[in-house]
Amino acid sequence: MLRILGLWSFCAGLWLVLSGYFDIPLLLVFGALSCALAVFIAWRVEKADPEVQPLHLRVGPQIILYWPWLLWQIVLANLDVARRILDPQLPVSPTLITLKPTQRSEIAQVIYANSITLTPGTITTSLSDGVLEVHALTREAAGSLLEGGMDRRVAALERSNA
Amino acid sequence: MFAVTALGILICMVLAISRALLGPTVYDRIMAVNAFGTKTVLIIAVLGFMTGRPDFMDIALVYALINFIGTIAVLKFIRYGDMGWPRNVPDEPDDL
Amino acid sequence: MTWLVDGLSGLALLCGAFFVIVGGAGLLRMPDFYTRMHAAGVTDTLGAGLILLGLMLQAGWTLITAKLLLILIFLWLTSPTASHALVRAALSDPQNPPPLLQEDIQSVPSPSSTHLSEGERIEQAK
Numbered sequence: 001m002l003r004i005l006g007l008w009s010f011c012a013g014l015w016l017v018l019s020g021y022f023d024i025p026l027l028l029v030f031g032a033l034s035c036a037l038a039v040f041i042a043w044r045v046e047k048a049d050p051e052v053q054p055l056h057l058r059v060g061p062q063i064i065l066y067w068p069w070l071l072w073q074i075v076l077a078n079l080d081v082a083r084r085i086l087d088p089q090l091p092v093s094p095t096l097i098t099l100k101p102t103q104r105s106e107i108a109q110v111i112y113a114n115s116i117t118l119t120p121g122t123i124t125t126s127l128s129d130g131v132l133e134v135h136a137l138t139r140e141a142a143g144s145l146l147e148g149g150m151d152r153r154v155a156a157l158e159r160s161n162a
Numbered sequence: 163m164f165a166v167t168a169l170g171i172l173i174c175m176v177l178a179i180s181r182a183l184l185g186p187t188v189y190d191r192i193m194a195v196n197a198f199g200t201k202t203v204l205i206i207a208v209l210g211f212m213t214g215r216p217d218f219m220d221i222a223l224v225y226a227l228i229n230f231i232g233t234i235a236v237l238k239f240i241r242y243g244d245m246g247w248p249r250n251v252p253d254e255p256d257d258l
Numbered sequence: 259m260t261w262l263v264d265g266l267s268g269l270a271l272l273c274g275a276f277f278v279i280v281g282g283a284g285l286l287r288m289p290d291f292y293t294r295m296h297a298a299g300v301t302d303t304l305g306a307g308l309i310l311l312g313l314m315l316q317a318g319w320t321l322i323t324a325k326l327l328l329i330l331i332f333l334w335l336t337s338p339t340a341s342h343a344l345v346r347a348a349l350s351d352p353q354n355p356p357p358l359l360q361e362d363i364q365s366v367p368s369p370s371s372t373h374l375s376e377g378e379r380i381e382q383a384k
Contacts, residue, residue, distance in 0.1 A: 018220065082277060085280055086280060119303075121296050124338075163268045166275060167274065167309060170276065178282055189354060193285075193344055197282075200302055200333065201278065203306075216317070
């Protein structure tokens with residue numbers, strides 16, 4: 001019940017931001033009804049789909065500190081990749097590596113894999129049974145992943161809340 | 163300023179569409195079309211500011227949604243030969 | 259104060275346009291599909307981010323900024339998902355050529371931490 005209410009208030013907030021109507025009661029009622037319809041459909045889909053798993057967000061407020069760091073890493077990686085693209089020699093050394101992430105929960109591993117993919121120069125090609133395969137544009141990018149700085153930071157997100 | 167930005171995005175769209183035409187494999191083409199769609203979102207937003215019509219932001223948002231779903235749908239179609247009805251889904255559930 | 263915001267927004271827009279063009283050039287220049295994905299990542303992350311940031315600075319504290327922020331969050335959530343799905347589909351397709359790989363991979367510095375040493379396996383070039 002709490003989840004349904006939470007989903008409804010999320011939808012209603014989104015509706016308010018996207019529509020921009022705050023003072024016309026009829027439209028507000030229509031918005032609330034359409035949110036309720038969306039929540040009802042989501043509830044039905046959840047019952048019909050056997051693969052659905054409730055998403056437990058087990059990451060703490062430290063993610064507020066993780067995002068700026070990730071943003072900075074993205075900027076650095078972007079500059080590196082842009083420099084290599086503009087270099088007439090095209091100094092790339094594509095590499096496939098396998099990583100063993102140290103996070104235990106699936107959500108933290110997904111955060112780690114998505115962070116790797118979001119950073120230009122490295123793309124997660126598969127994540128199964130706690131083993132990550134990563135395609136890296138350069139050996140330097142692969143080497144910095146193997147050093148595990150990002151891995152430790154994502155693991156710290158998880159540990160602090162467990 | 164907006165005009166220069168729009169011009170830059172247009173140049174990138176030309177580059178992406180030429181990769182889509184050249185691309186040796188079908189995945190190159192899908193990737194190029196996906197990049198093209200991202201540029202479309204950006205140029206809709208910039209054009210909305212250029213012409214002073216901020217309603218364009220809604221269109222850009224919807225285009226971003228359609229672009230993502232379209233890419234995934236085309237990938238599914240290439241992988242399975244149809245839109246991935248249950249009878250064709252292989253054993254591994256996390257496979258695309 | 260407005261000239262400062264205007265200047266920052268113009269700078270962000272120009273840098274964003276630059277990164278977008280660089281990513282487009284990378285799409286054409288890179289040798290194979292897997293390396294081209296990285297070039298596409300440049301436009302998807304920093305190019306789109308800077309252009310939308312510039313537009314947000316122009317809009318100020320309005321609903322438009324909220325919508326631009328939603329577009330940005332959505333792009334940054336979906337672009338890794340789409341890239342991952344693409345690479346995964348390309349790798350699992352037997353007709354697709356395998357990625358070009360660097361030959362001498364042993365020179366990657368070995369990690370000092372122990373948890374990586376067993377899992378560290380580098381595939382040789384096919």
